[in-house]
Amino acid sequence: MKKIIRSGRIIDPRSGTDAIMDVFIAAGKIVGLGESPHGFHANREIDASNMIVCPGLVDLSARLREPGFEYKATLESEMAAAVAGGITSLACPPDTDPVLDEPGLVEMLKHRARSLNQAHVYPVGALTQGLKGERLTEMAELRDAGCVAFGQSNMPLPNIRVMMQAMQYASTFGFVVWLRPQDMNLADGGVAHDGEVATRLGLPPVPVCAETVALANIILMTRETGARVHLCRISSAEGVAMIRAARQQGLPITCDVSANHIHLSEMDIGFFNSNCHLIPPLRALGDRDALRAGLLDGTIDAICSDHAPVDEDHKLLPFAEAEAGATGMELLLPLALKWGAEKKAPLAQVLAKITAEPARILGVEAGYLSLGATADLCIFDPEQYWKVEATALKSQGKNTPFLGMELPGRVKYTLINGNIVHEG
Amino acid sequence: MDEMQLPNAEQLLAELTGRIRPDVETTTALVGIHTGGVWLSQRLHQDLKLSLPLGALDVSFYRDDFDQIGLHPQVKPSDIPFKVEGSHIILIDDVLYTGRTIRAAINELFDYGRPASVRLAALVDRGGRELPIVAQYVGATLDLPSDKMLALEKSDNGKLSLSLYDKRRDNE
Amino acid sequence: MNNPQLNKNGELQHLLTTEGLSAAILLNILDTAESFVGVTERDVKKVPLLRGKSIFNLFFEPSTRTRTTFEIAAKRLSADVVNLNIAVSSQSKGETLLDTVNNLSAMHADMFVVRHSQSGAAHLIARHVRPEIHVINAGDGRHAHPTQGLLDVFTIRRYKPDFRNLRVAIVGDILHSRVARSQIHALTTLGVPEVRVIAPKTLLPSKVERLGVHVYHEMEHGLKDVDVLMMLRLQSERMLSARLPSTEEYFKYYGLTQERLALAKRDAIVLHPGPMNRGVEIDSAVADGKQSVILPQVTFGIAVRMAVMSILAGN
Numbered sequence: 001m002k003k004i005i006r007s008g009r010i011i012d013p014r015s016g017t018d019a020i021m022d023v024f025i026a027a028g029k030i031v032g033l034g035e036s037p038h039g040f041h042a043n044r045e046i047d048a049s050n051m052i053v054c055p056g057l058v059d060l061s062a063r064l065r066e067p068g069f070e071y072k073a074t075l076e077s078e079m080a081a082a083v084a085g086g087i088t089s090l091a092c093p094p095d096t097d098p099v100l101d102e103p104g105l106v107e108m109l110k111h112r113a114r115s116l117n118q119a120h121v122y123p124v125g126a127l128t129q130g131l132k133g134e135r136l137t138e139m140a141e142l143r144d145a146g147c148v149a150f151g152q153s154n155m156p157l158p159n160i161r162v163m164m165q166a167m168q169y170a171s172t173f174g175f176v177v178w179l180r181p182q183d184m185n186l187a188d189g190g191v192a193h194d195g196e197v198a199t200r201l202g203l204p205p206v207p208v209c210a211e212t213v214a215l216a217n218i219i220l221m222t223r224e225t226g227a228r229v230h231l232c233r234i235s236s237a238e239g240v241a242m243i244r245a246a247r248q249q250g251l252p253i254t255c256d257v258s259a260n261h262i263h264l265s266e267m268d269i270g271f272f273n274s275n276c277h278l279i280p281p282l283r284a285l286g287d288r289d290a291l292r293a294g295l296l297d298g299t300i301d302a303i304c305s306d307h308a309p310v311d312e313d314h315k316l317l318p319f320a321e322a323e324a325g326a327t328g329m330e331l332l333l334p335l336a337l338k339w340g341a342e343k344k345a346p347l348a349q350v351l352a353k354i355t356a357e358p359a360r361i362l363g364v365e366a367g368y369l370s371l372g373a374t375a376d377l378c379i380f381d382p383e384q385y386w387k388v389e390a391t392a393l394k395s396q397g398k399n400t401p402f403l404g405m406e407l408p409g410r411v412k413y414t415l416i417n418g419n420i421v422h423e424g
Numbered sequence: 425m426d427e428m429q430l431p432n433a434e435q436l437l438a439e440l441t442g443r444i445r446p447d448v449e450t451t452t453a454l455v456g457i458h459t460g461g462v463w464l465s466q467r468l469h470q471d472l473k474l475s476l477p478l479g480a481l482d483v484s485f486y487r488d489d490f491d492q493i494g495l496h497p498q499v500k501p502s503d504i505p506f507k508v509e510g511s512h513i514i515l516i517d518d519v520l521y522t523g524r525t526i527r528a529a530i531n532e533l534f535d536y537g538r539p540a541s542v543r544l545a546a547l548v549d550r551g552g553r554e555l556p557i558v559a560q561y562v563g564a565t566l567d568l569p570s571d572k573m574l575a576l577e578k579s580d581n582g583k584l585s586l587s588l589y590d591k592r593r594d595n596e
Numbered sequence: 597m598n599n600p601q602l603n604k605n606g607e608l609q610h611l612l613t614t615e616g617l618s619a620a621i622l623l624n625i626l627d628t629a630e631s632f633v634g635v636t637e638r639d640v641k642k643v644p645l646l647r648g649k650s651i652f653n654l655f656f657e658p659s660t661r662t663r664t665t666f667e668i669a670a671k672r673l674s675a676d677v678v679n680l681n682i683a684v685s686s687q688s689k690g691e692t693l694l695d696t697v698n699n700l701s702a703m704h705a706d707m708f709v710v711r712h713s714q715s716g717a718a719h720l721i722a723r724h725v726r727p728e729i730h731v732i733n734a735g736d737g738r739h740a741h742p743t744q745g746l747l748d749v750f751t752i753r754r755y756k757p758d759f760r761n762l763r764v765a766i767v768g769d770i771l772h773s774r775v776a777r778s779q780i781h782a783l784t785t786l787g788v789p790e791v792r793v794i795a796p797k798t799l800l801p802s803k804v805e806r807l808g809v810h811v812y813h814e815m816e817h818g819l820k821d822v823d824v825l826m827m828l829r830l831q832s833e834r835m836l837s838a839r840l841p842s843t844e845e846y847f848k849y850y851g852l853t854q855e856r857l858a859l860a861k862r863d864a865i866v867l868h869p870g871p872m873n874r875g876v877e878i879d880s881a882v883a884d885g886k887q888s889v890i891l892p893q894v895t896f897g898i899a900v901r902m903a904v905m906s907i908l909a910g911n
Contacts, residue, residue, distance in 0.1 A: 196806045199802060202738030202777060203739075205802065271719050272715070317692065498627065
């Protein structure tokens, strides 16, 4: 099936392309940009005037809740949410039940996802068996089954010797280790940033040093082992400063932030809004501002949705007992655009944070738009504001701190392998 | 209704005092109902030279319209500084109307003890009773439209006067 | 953001915390409580105000003492009281907090008095009950215990009516204390110019000064010239963590003795929310001494809870 996308503004962060032109698609590939290939006859034309055409979004953290948590969400509902958000490639963390620590489970997930013909799913394998932080998984086998990296999701690595050995082993094969820096003892029992709001509301705190102490260990171990490390969900100003310094020293570190944390702070918890119970906790306004600046100066490479759909029963609980997390895939593009507009960042840079950069971190062929590339595309109207409400979300999780807010950027079409998988 | 001539409260009080005086004994105790009744009872207590100390009731906790209008915003403490058991009490109120305030006051009084007798004195009886209650001592009887509220007021120099207002809500 | 404690007329619908309430609302509660003190001193300690109303004491965390004071208050208002110790019933069968509350609402409750180990539990319930139901927070996690905070300021006002010249010190485990938080908000709202907290650093929450208090770590400095000392109970489990070495050392440096009390003003009063750990946070000689107003606190507690219940039920 051949398609023409007419008159859209084409932005490809990787090549720097930013121009209004037509895109020609055949056999799932981009066969023409601006100029029609000889004798091209389209079966379908998409009018993209006044819209932006960019590479399909790449999300570094999307929980699909399968296997094990189908009552929160299913692969079907969340894959529909992904394309509704313009996401064409996503990495899913290993915190399923059972944990993604065996090749069979990874193959099953890849197979289930492929059968839906939607976004490309790239599992992040468990770094340790059962995410228990004790014994290593069969990383090489898991890689062969389809894992692109190895991590612990939100589970701690309590033993620094295990961390060191996991990094040594992973680096033997050139695998990237994904770690969310948090010292489990300093964070023990905490549910909110150790600051004014937690003090007022009497919520058990997570101090900033829970992040920075762990970060110091990871940085030292990166230097020690030579492993490539991707740091997940940085939350504090001090953390950003440490990463900036480490990168200046040439350490092979990349870093992401959740779309929630570049807009929200502890203040948004208000009167115990459990939709703001997130991991890591929303921190002070100064931390949020440092994350926004770190993203702009490149210390933070990518924005992810940190998609975590939670069923209503597990949110309708006292703040600390409510399950952490927010649905996010459908908000990734709007929240990135909002950040860009507020920081006056060029659109190409904003889109890089959710396309080319996360694709580079994942090490996959995605997140770019050029002749010969797979036609994974997102077409959106940057001027259209829409209201975040339960009925507007495809995800089974309706839990987000942004409920009721108006956000810019509505995805009009999502194409994967040249097929239209979402029309908004 | 501004043209309507209201009686002089000071004059009515003098008449009321005169009517109560013959019945006063050593066991007589006065209890004023907040707020106007308390002002009147203070004056009566002084003029009648009563030996038992003066009592005051705020009937807010005994009102029957709590479900409609909630708790009165400025509740004052009730204070009955004598032994109610066996005493002869005269309740003092400014305006007797539906009788519901008096019902509440009698109920409250009985939570302090069992008086030998309770009589009622009111500066003005404006009729409109909704309960079988009668005052033994009345300064004046007035016939007023039901959309008006009659209130006793006290000036800075302590002089009492009556004023008529448009009724905002249904109470005495 | 709407204050979840107020109805659309700006009246108190629920009492969840002393934070964010106007001085007028707090003073109305205190003034109403004055009238109830008179009632509790009579032979018949009961008024018919809440006749026919059903008040449910929902205690998800056991506390005989607090539950009893609410029960007495409700009964003196002629309400029907149902006590539920949910810690040992439905919660263990997997029923959620809101399931429990919905079930009880269906039994035509007029008011819930809620005690829960999690901060925010009372807010959650208030947000989800039918609009005619009132919720009183009887203690949620570390967050708030507003009736205790109010009865403490009521007690202070009885002895020190002029709040504009008061210096108040709150001593002990501020970090874990819902009582301290409720005291601080009530005192600062009512215009007390200087509220101090005195504790070792391990028992103070971060940014506590943002609550409008002055921080002291030594009793010798913190108690100087204060008018009111509010002692907090020290839970014995604090000794199990690394926050404190021993009760003995705590008493030596933070316990209230006669000698330490002498650092405060001569007519200073001493409060404690109870139950006391004698010899841990307070010496018996002080607890039973003539500057102690700990027993009056208990008496006034009933009147303050009667005031809160009758104001809420009327709004």
